Structures are given as structure tokens and as C-alpha cells.
Amino acid sequence: MRNVVRLFTGKSEVERELVLGCTRNDRIAQRDLYHKYCDAMFTIAYRIVNNRDDAHDVLQDAFIQVFRDIGQYRFDSTLGAWIKTIVVRTSLRQLSKNRNLAFADMDETKSDEMILIPDTLNSEYLEKAILSLPDGYRTVFLLTEVEGYTHDETAKMLGISTGTSKSQLHHAKKMLKTRLSALID
Amino acid sequence: MDETKKPSVNRLSEQLPTHAPDQGSWQRISAKLDLLDAESVFSEKLANLPVHSPDTGTWNTILSRLNRAAYLKNGVRIALSAAAGLLLFFTISRFANTNQSTIQAPKLAIQENAAITPGNTNQNEIPQQNQGQDSGNQKRAADTKVAVKNLAAKTTKPDFVVVETSSILSETELALNQNFNIIEIDTTYSLSQELAYQETWLPIEEISSMDIGSDISVMKQQQPVNATVTQSVKYYTPEDPQDRKSNNHFGLGMYYLPENIDNGDGNSVFHNVNLTASYNKEKVRYNTSLGIAYNEEQLVFEMNYDINTPVMGTGADGQLDTLGYRVDKMESQYEGTEKHQYFTYNLGLGRKLFSAGKFSTWISAGAGFGIRLNDPDIIATTEKSIKGQYNAQITSVQASKPEYNDVYVNFATGIDLNYKLLKRLSFTFTPTSLWYFKPVLTKDNQPTDELTLGFKTGMKFDF
Numbered sequence: 093m094r095n096v097v098r099l100f101t102g103k104s105e106v107e108r109e110l111v112l113g114c115t116r117n118d119r120i121a122q123r124d125l126y127h128k129y130c131d132a133m134f135t136i137a138y139r140i141v142n143n144r145d146d147a148h149d150v151l152q153d154a155f156i157q158v159f160r161d162i163g164q165y166r167f168d169s170t171l172g173a174w175i176k177t178i179v180v181r182t183s184l185r186q187l188s189k190n191r192n193l194a195f196a197d198m199d200e201t202k203s204d205e206m207i208l209i210p211d212t213l214n215s216e217y218l219e220k221a222i223l224s225l226p227d228g229y230r231t232v233f234l235l236t237e238v239e240g241y242t243h244d245e246t247a248k249m250l251g252i253s254t255g256t257s258k259s260q261l262h263h264a265k266k267m268l269k270t271r272l273s274a275l276i277d
Numbered sequence: 278m279d280e281t282k283k284p285s286v287n288r289l290s291e292q293l294p295t296h297a298p299d300q301g302s303w304q305r306i307s308a309k310l311d312l313l314d315a316e317s318v319f320s321e322k323l324a325n326l327p328v329h330s331p332d333t334g335t336w337n338t339i340l341s342r343l344n345r346a347a348y349l350k351n352g353v354r355i356a357l358s359a360a361a362g363l364l365l366f367f368t369i370s371r372f373a374n375t376n377q378s379t380i381q382a383p384k385l386a387i388q389e390n391a392a393i394t395p396g397n398t399n400q401n402e403i404p405q406q407n408q409g410q411d412s413g414n415q416k417r418a419a420d421t422k423v424a425v426k427n428l429a430a431k432t433t434k435p436d437f438v439v440v441e442t443s444s445i446l447s448e449t450e451l452a453l454n455q456n457f458n459i460i461e462i463d464t465t466y467s468l469s470q471e472l473a474y475q476e477t478w479l480p481i482e483e484i485s486s487m488d489i490g491s492d493i494s495v496m497k498q499q500q501p502v503n504a505t506v507t508q509s510v511k512y513y514t515p516e517d518p519q520d521r522k523s524n525n526h527f528g529l530g531m532y533y534l535p536e537n538i539d540n541g542d543g544n545s546v547f548h549n550v551n552l553t554a555s556y557n558k559e560k561v562r563y564n565t566s567l568g569i570a571y572n573e574e575q576l577v578f579e580m581n582y583d584i585n586t587p588v589m590g591t592g593a594d595g596q597l598d599t600l601g602y603r604v605d606k607m608e609s610q611y612e613g614t615e616k617h618q619y620f621t622y623n624l625g626l627g628r629k630l631f632s633a634g635k636f637s638t639w640i641s642a643g644a645g646f647g648i649r650l651n652d653p654d655i656i657a658t659t660e661k662s663i664k665g666q667y668n669a670q671i672t673s674v675q676a677s678k679p680e681y682n683d684v685y686v687n688f689a690t691g692i693d694l695n696y697k698l699l700k701r702l703s704f705t706f707t708p709t710s711l712w713y714f715k716p717v718l719t720k721d722n723q724p725t726d727e728l729t730l731g732f733k734t735g736m737k738f739d740f
Contacts, residue, residue, distance in 0.1 A: 117347075119340070126336055134331040144329075145661050151331050155339050156346075219326050238323050 107171050114162040122159055129172060130155075133179045139234050140183035142223050146190065147183075154182040180235065180249060187227060213272070221271045229264035236261055345649060345683050349620065352648045356622045359565055360554070528555040532566075532735030534709060540574070540679045541720035547572045549731075551621060557739070560629040562639070570619040570647055578656055578676035581608050582669040607669070613655040617681050619647035619717075627693060635697035641707070646686045647717070679718040679725055686715040691733065701740070707733040 110128070113121020133154065138147035157178055165174050222230060222238075235246040236257070247257040534549040551568025585602040625643020632638070656676055663669050691709035698704055709731050716724035 119343075122343070123336060123340075126339065130335070131328050131330045135326075135329045138329045139326075143665070145664070147329075148331055148335055151335060152339050152342065156342055159343060160346075213322065215322055215325050216327055218322050222326075238326065 108167070111162060111165060111167075111171065114159055117159075125158075126155055129175055132172070133175060136176060136179050136234075136239065137183045137186075139219070139223065139238070140180065140231060141186050141190070142227075142230070143190075146186055150179065150183045150186045153186075154179045157182065176239070180239070184231070184249060187231070218272070221268055224271060225264055225267055228260055229267060232257055232260040233264040233268070341683070348684050349648050349650075352620065352622060352646065356567060359622075359624060360567075525556075525558050527740045528557055528562075528737050529553070529740070530555065530705065530735050530737035532705070532707075532733050534707075534731045534733040536570075536711065536729050536731035538572075538717055538729055539726035540718050541725045542677055542679075545572050545574055545718070547717070549621065549733075551623070553623075553735075553737075555737075562627045564623070564625045564627065564641070564643065566621075566623045566645075568621045568623075569650075570621050572617055574615045574617065574678070575612070576615060576655060576676065576678055577610065577612050578659075578674060578678075579608065579610050580656075580659065580663070580674050581606070581672045582663055583607070583672060584669045606672075611655075611659055613659070615653040615655055616651075617653065618650040619685070620650055621645060621647045623689065625689065630692075637695045637697075639693040639695065640691075641693055642688075642690045644686070644688050646684060649681060649683045652681075679720040681718060682716065684715060685713060685717045687711045687713045695737070701738055703737045703739070705733070705735050705737055707735075709733050 110121050110125045114125055130151065134147055134151050137150040137154070138144060141147050141150060154175070158175055161178075165171065222233065225233060231250065232246060235241045235249065236243060241249070243254045243257045243261075247254045250257070252260075530553045532549075532551055532553060534551075536547040536549060537544045538547055539545075547570050549568060549570045551566040553564050553566035555562050555564045584605040584607060586605065623643050623645030625641055625645075627639040627641035630638040630640055656674060656678075660671050660674070663671065689709055689711045691707040694706045695703045696705075711729045711731070713724065713727050713729075716727055718725040
């Protein structure tokens with residue numbers, strides 16, 4: 093029923109056409125889909141793997157998988173969210189391949205660390221500070237705070253417990269706060 | 278409200294004690310408000326993190342990979358279809374042969390086991406249409422001797438029938454050839470081995486028991502046996518001693534073909550290794566092969582790059598900071614090897630030119646294609662490594678290398694020189710010429726080589 097409603101909404105109709113085109117292996121539809129999402133997906137990949145070349149590799153692998161598996165997309169979530177899941181998983185695989193992505197099982201801590209940021213702080217500085225975090229902290233922070241995944245979803249994607257995800261976020265915020273403080277001071 | 282009561286309420290409220298919050302109360306509220314504001318600012322900042330764009334060539338790389346995957350998928354489909362077709366063809370051919378033998382075998386089995394002597398032939402086993410002819414043949418072929426060989430099983434499936442006469446085939450025997458299956462015996466081999474053909478007949482008396490394997494039954498009879506042996510059993514004649522049906526068989530071979538391809542700067546040796554299945558008839562054979570072709574390209578290239586080293590110092594605020602970068606200009610020469618691999622598929626046919634003893638010569642022709650399996654690029658890998666290791670900027674790369682195409686298509690011709698090492702095993706040497714419709718290598722959009730020559734060697738096993 094929800095799909096029928098979407099058919100009559102302009103944006104989703106275009107999206108549906110794109111998906112159907114990609115299912116038919118139509119190169120123009122594939123190119124349009126790529127250009128629609130490439131920036132957002134490259135940004136996610138770049139922040140997770142923290143390297144432009146690796147992010148390009150991730151983007152290629154992820155879109156190849158998207159075009160291969162597009163027939164499995166059932167319109168039960170937004171197309172962007174579906175592609176994002178593939179990009180995140182591909183990025184995590186790439187990160188594990190290049191480095192030993194380890195998550196220390198720390199004591200579960202409430203992730204209520206608050207970070208004070210002045211309005212004048214440039215977003216590029218904030219991104220640099222996030223990218224300077226260790227891989228484990230950065231990944232959990234990005235997935236939960238930036239991409240909006242829940243701790244359960246993050247833990248599932250990373251193969252860790254929910255408690256570990258929460259503690260990693262707490263320590264990530266703590267470290268980020270220290271780094272931003274140094275930057276602000 | 279009752280006005281009379283008002284003064285007492287006022288008095289009561291005045292009488293009750295008043296309470297003041299603690300000294301730090303506003304600070305705590307203020308701090309909480311600050312935290313909420315900070316959280317809001319933080320979320321807003323995170324939502325506005327900069328967006329990054331991939332390089333412009335990324336879509337082309339994805340497109341190339343999609344096309345290659347499609348080529349590979351189609352190639353595998355074609356190869357599997359062709360292999361399935363050939364398998365079906367072999368199966369039907371073999372089934373047809375087996376079916377014929379099964380129908381005819383019992384008649385021979387009776388002949389073999391009955392130890393037929395003149396006059397005691399079981400007429401019930403003789404087909405009706407031959408009975409009239411039998412009485413005539415009985416007189417004319419009184420001295421005909423028949424040996425039956427059963428290699429597969431003594432009671433069921435005779436392998437061939439030998440008809441021998443003590444003299445040159447007369448009119449009588451020629452008449453018998455209509456119904457008999459006649460074979461010559463090679464005196465150089467015992468009967469337990471595969472028969473080879475020889476021009477002379479061996480009288481049956483000269484077949485000693487030593488020559489005959491334990492799995493062979495020989496019997497003599499002075500009975501015209503054309504009634505019990507039919508044409509469907511392997512058919513031989515002295516004039517054309519060829520077993521046409523027995524020559525139809527399946528073969529499997531492993532071959533290696535080194536091939537020199539001009540890559541624009543020199544020669545690049547492509548190693549073709551393939552597994553070939555063939556269906557062999559008397560003078561024709563059909564081949565299909567799957568394999569791998571690969572080469573190892575030696576590359577020398579120069580790369581110039583700048584290494585940026587941060588110069589640290591204490592700023593005005595006393596914090597350690599990057600003051601600038603020192604740039605070291607580097608010029609390096611690199612050597613490396615790229616291994617390019619292709620999946621190959623070929624279809625072809627051959628025609629026998631001549632044979633002499635264990636040696637035979639065939640002319641063969643076919644077409645095939647190759648699909649690239651990998652895309653090694655040591656220049657890109659080196660660039661990436663230098664960038665990652667030294668935080669360097671690549672300024673220029675000088676390299677001369679051809680472009681390896683995703684797909685190539687060729688037409689091959691060759692002369693197969695076969696030598697039979699064992700009964701079923703042959704060695705093959707084939708000078709081969711390959712003409713590329715779509716070349717393996719191009720340089721500046723021009724094919725580097727369209728015609729190549731190689732020498733294929735291999736071993737073939739005949740089933």
C-alpha cells in the first residue's frame with residue numbers, strides 16, 4: 093500500500109523509475125543513480141575509511157554491489173538509506189582490511205558527554221577533529237552521531253555488543269572534546 | 278469570596294515561612310540550558326559537516342567494471358552453452374551406439390556360446406528374412422570359419438566378428454559380406470590388444486591360443502552364420518578395413534601455447550593454457566576449450582613527486598602548531614611487473630590430412646575470445662603507496678605502456694602433428710597462427726599486433 097502511495101509522489105516516482113532502470117541494467121539509469129548519490133556516499137565512505145583513495149575504492153565496490161543487488165531493493169526504506177547501508181558495510185570491510193579495527197570492551201558508560209562548540213567553529217575543523225579520532229572511536233561516533241544509527245544497529249554492523257558501542261561513543265566524545273578544546277583555546 | 282475571611286488568609290500566608298532556592302540553583306539551570314544549547318549547536322554542526330565529491334573518473338571506472346562483468350557473464354554463458362551442447366551431442370552419439378549394440382548383441386551371444394556345428398544351428402534364432410538365404414549360403418560357404426571376440430563380456434556384448442577364408446575372397450564370401458562383419462587381424466598384436474589393420478588375412482588355424490586373450494572366444498563353424506550376425510555389428514571389408522563407428526570417440530587434452538605479441542615497445546609473451554574436449558570422427562573432429570591466458574609485463578617508469586614535511590613551531594598563543602611545509606622534490610625510477618590474466622574460450626574443428634602408423638596430421642581452424650580477469654596497474658599502486666607513505670603530491674609520471682583490452686577475439690589456424698605414444702595417449706605439436714579481430718593490446722588506439730605465431734604442445738587422451 094505504501095508503495096502505491098509513493099507512486100504518486102514525484103520524488104519517489106523518479107526514484108522508482110531509476111530503480112527499475114537499474115534493474116534492467118540500463119546504463120543511463122545507473123549513471124543517474126550514481127550521480128544522485130555519489131557525493132553523499134563518498135562523504136560517508138571518506139569519513140569512515142579516512143583516506144580518499146580508499147574511499148574511491150569503497151565507492152566503486154559499493155555501487156557495483158548496488159547495481160548487482162538492486163533487484164533485492166523492496167522500497168521498504170528510502171533508496172538513499174538502502175545504498176547508505178551498503179556503503180557503510182563496504183567501508184567497514186575496507187577499514188578492517190587495511191587496519192586492525194579493534195574495539196576494546198570497556199566498562200559500559202553512559203554516553204552523556206557533552207561537547208561545547210562555539211558557533212564560530214568552522215565545520216571543517218570539526219571534521220578534522222572527528223577524522224583524527226582512532227578508527228574504533230571514529231566509526232562508532234560517525235555511525236551513531238552523524239549517520240543516526242541506533243546503538244543496536246551500530247553494534248550489529250560492527251559485530252560488537254551494544255554496551256561496547258555505547259562506551260566507545262562515550263570515549264570518542266571525551267577525546268573529541270579534548271581535541272576541540274585545544275583547538276578552541 | 279467572603280470578605281471577612283480575606284484578612285485571615287493573608288495573615289496565614291504571611292505567617293508561613295518563605296523558602297529560597299540554594300545559591301547555585303540558577304547556575305545549575307543555566308548550565309543545563311548551556312548544555313542543551315551546546316547539544317543543539319553540536320547537532321547542527323554535525324549536520325553541516327562538509328560534503329566530499331569523488332573524482333570525476335570514478336563513474337568511468339565503475340562503468341568499465343560493469344561492462345567487464347557483463348562480458349564475463351556472457352562469455353561464461355556462451356561457454357557453458359557450448360559445453361552443454363557438446364556434452365549432449367556426445368551423450369546422444371554414445372547412446373545411439375550402445376543402443377544398436379544392445380539390440381544386436383544377443384544374436385552374437387548365441388552364436389558364441391552355442392558352439393555351432395554344421396547342421397545344429399538353432400534355426401529359431403535366425404531371422405525369418407534370412408532363412409531362405411541360409412540354405413543357399415550353407416553350401417557355398419561350407420569352409421567359412423568365424424571367430425568371435427568378446428572383449429566386454431563373454432555372454433553379452435561381442436566386440437567384433439572375424440570372418441576368415443582360406444583363400445582370396447570369392448564371390449561366395451563377397452556375398453556373405455552383405456551380412457557378415459569382417460575384420461582383418463594384425464599379426465603384430467595379440468588379439469587382446471586393440472586391432473590394427475593389415476592387408477593380409479590370417480587363416481583362423483594360425484591364431485594360436487597364445488595370441489588370443491582369455492577374454493576372447495574363438496569358435497569355428499561351417500555354418501553360414503549370416504543369419505546370426507547382422508550388419509549392425511562393426512562392419513569391416515578387406516577393401517576398406519576401417520571401423521567407422523569405433524573411430525567416433527571423445528577426447529580430452531591439455532595444451533600450452535606460448536605466443537609472442539608485439540606490445541609496441543617489444544615482445545610480450547602470452548602463455549595460453551587450456552583444457553580441450555574433442556569429439557573425434559573418422560576424419561573430422563570438433564574441439565571446444567576453456568583456459569587461461571596470461572603475460573608478465575615488465576615496466577619501467579619515472580615518477581616525480583613532492584614530499585611535504587610539516588614545519589612545527591610554537592605560535593603566539595604558546596601552542597605547538599604547523600607553521601608551514603618544507604617541500605622536497607623527488608625524482609624516482611621504478612621497475613615492476615604486471616601480470617595480466619584472461620579467461621579464454623575457443624571452438625574449432627579439424628580435418629585429417631593423412632596418417633601413417635602412429636603418426637597423423639590434421640588441419641584445424643577455430644575462433645575464440647578472451648575476457649580480462651584482472652586489471653593490475655603498478656603505476657597507480659605506486660602512486661597510492663607514495664601518497665600514503667610520504668604524504669606526497671605526484672607531479673609527473675613518464676611511462677610507456679600499452680592498453681590491455683577487456684575482451685579480445687581471434688581466429689586460429691594450425692597444423693596438428695599427432696604421435697600416438699600409447700594406445701589412448703597422444704602427443705601433439707601444432708604450429709598455430711592467430712589473427713585478432715579485436716586485439717589484446719592497443720597503443721594510441723591502434724592495435725600493436727594483429728597476427729601472431731606460436732607453437733602449441735600438449736597431450737591428448739582418447740576415451
